[in-house]
Amino acid sequence: MTRPELRRRTAKQRLLQAADDLFYTEGIHTVGIDRVIAHAGVAKGSLYYSFTGKDELVHEYLTHRHGKWAERVTAGIEAHTDPRARILAVYDVLGSLFAQPDYRGCAFMNATAEAAPDSVEAHAATTFRAWVHTLFLDLATHTDAGDPNQLAETLVLLYDGAVATAQMDKTPEAARTARRTAELILDNVGISHIEAVGRAL
Amino acid sequence: MTRPELRRRTAKQRLLQAADDLFYTEGIHTVGIDRVIAHAGVAKGSLYYSFTGKDELVHEYLTHRHGKWAERVTAGIEAHTDPRARILAVYDVLGSLFAQPDYRGCAFMNATAEAAPDSVEAHAATTFRAWVHTLFLDLATHTDAGDPNQLAETLVLLYDGAVATAQMDKTPEAARTARRTAELILDNVGISHIEAVGRAL
């Protein structure tokens, strides 16, 4: 049994890392396998020994992105117990993501933009979106808001807006704008207008 | 002098139309010039007679997209005089855009996703984003909102969110969600909390 944590990383791992770097920063179609194997410092044969082809490499790249992001978001959520705080935590995690110097938008939005309807990218994006929706729907149902579905839809829209704006304008502050708007919504639909008025006065 | 409105459309026009169709629905990198000339029903030489190369075709494709969209949005805005209604009109125009069966997201977001940092696509996207920001900043300044900049940022985020959500989930209703949220913001920051309370009671 090899000990992967002690030995030099395996060819498959290095390929996956290289794919993650290059596909994310330059786009999937733009980067050829020659670029990937060069960046991984690996022979071409190793790619086709570890994967069936580029499609599988792309699929695993997106799957890993999904997994790592889901971990990060749930970690941010689980640091809080208050339903409202748990919702807002998502936008704080977004803020930490946007602050990364290599941020180049959502991997799944970018993949969708250059993907054919039935491609590996499209399918990965679909499952990712399903995760996003159940995430916010779960968070929204644990709130005293009127309609959890409508609240979740709005929170998803704020999530997408923050992601898109931060990418297009290179403004990490978009996360704070989304959070502020989310707070405003939670204040106004979570509690009735009359109650909000009472607190304001 | 030929009369372009009477005669069969010129090769350049047909190329531009074909580029618009294909680049938007399938992506810029994905579609080769052979596809474009075939869809336009035009000889390859005509492409390089009318344009310096693919880059110029891409540039004109994005420029025309920008122009047509700007026309459509300003037309929607100018149908109203009330500052608040003018803002909300933008999201209604978005709604009509999303309702188009061939909607596949914002051409500039998609172009950015597959573009290199200094490419024609990136530059076109930059000028497009500048337009979006001045649009909402102009609309926001004609409001009694506290900080026009902050309001504009939020409206841009809602705009981007609607566009991204509608594309990823194929849900045209995202425009209504964005509009509803914009209304809520205008009700709460446009007028002071105390005034809002007075009306609510």
Next chain:
DNA sequence: GCTTATTTAGACAGGTCGGTCTAGCGTCAT
């Protein structure tokens, strides 16, 4: 030590890419 798994370097094939070039064909204005 022997076998099996992993990895290497590089040649190679078939395809597509953007782009160039030539030769020629109508149309139009002068």
Next chain:
DNA sequence: ATGACGCTAGACCGACCTGTCTAAATAAGC
């Protein structure tokens, strides 16, 4: 009627793409 202009058809180029294959070196497991 003579050019200039707009356009066509298609051969052609070099570069790059994904993927295959060979032959040999290296490592790991038993």
